[in-house]
Amino acid sequence: MDTNEREHVIEVTDLRRVYGGGFEAVRGITFHVDRAEVFALLGTNGAGKTSTVELLEGLAPPTGGRVRVLGHDPHGERAVVRPRTGVMLQEGGFPSELTVAETARMWAGCVSAARPVREALALVGLERRADVRVKQLSGGERRRLDLALALLGEPEVLFLDEPTTGLDAEGRRDTWELVRALRDAGTTVLLTTHYLEEAEILADRLAILHEGRIAAAGTPAEVTASQPSRISFELPEGYFVGDLPPLAGLGVLTHEVRGRLVRLRTRELQRTATELLLWARRAGVELRGLDARSASLEEAFLGIAREASAPQPKAHTA
Known part of the structure; x- marks a missing residue:
């Protein structure tokens, strides 16, 4: 394996995903994520973010193209990849009658070499809520629990799907600090978010998806520089x-x-x-x-979306 492959923890090449009925959600995208990097995948609703992340997580095989996570096929070699990754979904769907600690212990039983439950809860500020039932948590506290469970296995690669939805301003900033600390400790993070300020603050690099294709990619500064x-x-x-x-x-x-x-x-x-x-x-x-x-990332995002949606001039034939 050459140096380039070792650095690229996630590699996506000409990735395609087609659903039943012929709907092409992902239309041949290529990008990579380096070790200890925060990479944000942005896009409007229906742009193909969730379809892409599901392929990276190994939940389905791609229709075409190639995906590698830590040098392996996340779907075909799921048993190798899954223990080294953490996933925070948009909704956890935990049993409402269990306490926070019980839920974490249950999840830890499914994780290889799980970190102590108390440690995971402390990372997200839930140590004092350990004995509270899940149904009594606020929406923001449930998001914190989702993140704690994703961190139980001390993952090398962390997938965060809308990690701060439902959090107040303080909780959002606490989560940002945690993500930065994880990156600094060597964790590779791929996140999706609708909060463009969040992507601008956290991401080392990002890609903006539009209708299944990458409309722009680069550092936040490079992407915003494309707009006046x-x-x-x-x-x-x-x-x-x-x-x-x-x-x-x-x-x-x-x-x-x-x-x-x-x-x-x-x-x-x-x-x-x-x-x-x-x-x-x-x-x-x-x-x-x-x-x-x-220009802010929000202005760049909206400008790029408008440009990508603009009708292309028809070619004239003689």
């Missing part, structure tokens, strides 16, 4: 947009004016902002409310 940056400010009293330097010459793609508020979109944030500030200094005026920032 924003600058907004208030025009000084007595000045109009026409008094500004020619916007096209500043690298501005589009502009919008509402009263005295000006919004610009540019792919050259530093140059555009610098030229505006130099103009304001020469004019001896202040640009009140000046705000300059790169």
Whole structure:
């Protein structure tokens, strides 16, 4: 096995999944996840995230293409792969009459070399709820229990499906800190999430799925760089947009004016902002409310989805 294969804990090559009736949910995607990396798989509803993750978890064989987790086929060699992975599903479906500790002990009995139950519960902040029945837990506490069970086997690879759904702000940030700590300790994490802020904060790299294909991939910074940056400010009293330097010459793609508020979109944030500030200094005026920032992952996500959905021009034939 070469160095590249050792580093790529998850390898997906031209992956396809077709359901009965011919619906193609995953249409030939390729990506990899390195050891001790957090990789986010994003997409709108129906984009193919769940179908892809199920193949990575070994729940079904791919219709076409190749999947390898820790160098093995997760479906064909499930007995080898499963003990080294942890899975946090969107809903655990645990017996409601069992206590938190009983549920964890039951799950630990199905895991090879499980860590102590108390330790797993402490990782997610549930140690004081160990004797509470599952039916008495809040939605956020149930998500914490889902995560604790996924961590029982001290997995090398951790699949997290919407890990912070139902958590309050504090619980979400606690989970983020835990995911970072796991990554720093060598765990490879693949997560799906609808919280784009979560992906932007946690992910080392990500891929955005749209209609079964990868529409964009890279680090969060690389993906957001594909979309224009924003600058907004208030025009000084007595000045109009026409008094500004020619916007096209500043690298501005589009502009919008509402009263005295000006919004610009540019792919050259530093140059555009610098030229505006130099103009304001020469004019001896202040640009009140000046705000300059790169596109957020949410803006990039929405922009990429719009671009991917736009109808393609028809080819003309002679």
